[in-house]
Amino acid sequence: MVEINWTQSALEDLNDIGEYIAKDSLKYAEITVSKLFTAVDILESNPKEGSIVPEFQIESIRQIICGNYRIVYKIIHDFRIDILTVHNCAMLISNSKMFK
Numbered sequence: 001m002v003e004i005n006w007t008q009s010a011l012e013d014l015n016d017i018g019e020y021i022a023k024d025s026l027k028y029a030e031i032t033v034s035k036l037f038t039a040v041d042i043l044e045s046n047p048k049e050g051s052i053v054p055e056f057q058i059e060s061i062r063q064i065i066c067g068n069y070r071i072v073y074k075i076i077h078d079f080r081i082d083i084l085t086v087h088n089c090a091m092l093i094s095n096s097k098m099f100k
Contacts, residue, residue: 021033
């Protein structure tokens with residue numbers, strides 16, 4: 001089984017998303033953040049479930065789409081995945097965002 005490691009940056013993204021949605025609905029914010037957090041559970045048994053991130057075309061950097069968000073992760077090795085960012089689907093990801 002693969003260990004899922006949420007980076008500090010990805011956790012901050014989740015927090016920012018939750019805070020933004022909570023301006024309109026605290027309940028919907030909690031539901032959305034929970035769905036995003038659990039969407040990566042599939043990676044524990046299937047690390048390559050997501051597609052390669054088009055902006056980078058690097059085999060080890062992949063994404064899962066969950067609602068309006070892209071959860072971008074990197075396969076570090078056979079037993080570890082790092083969640084790098086949670087990003088709105090409507091926006092491109094810059095190198096600086098991914099590797100800060």
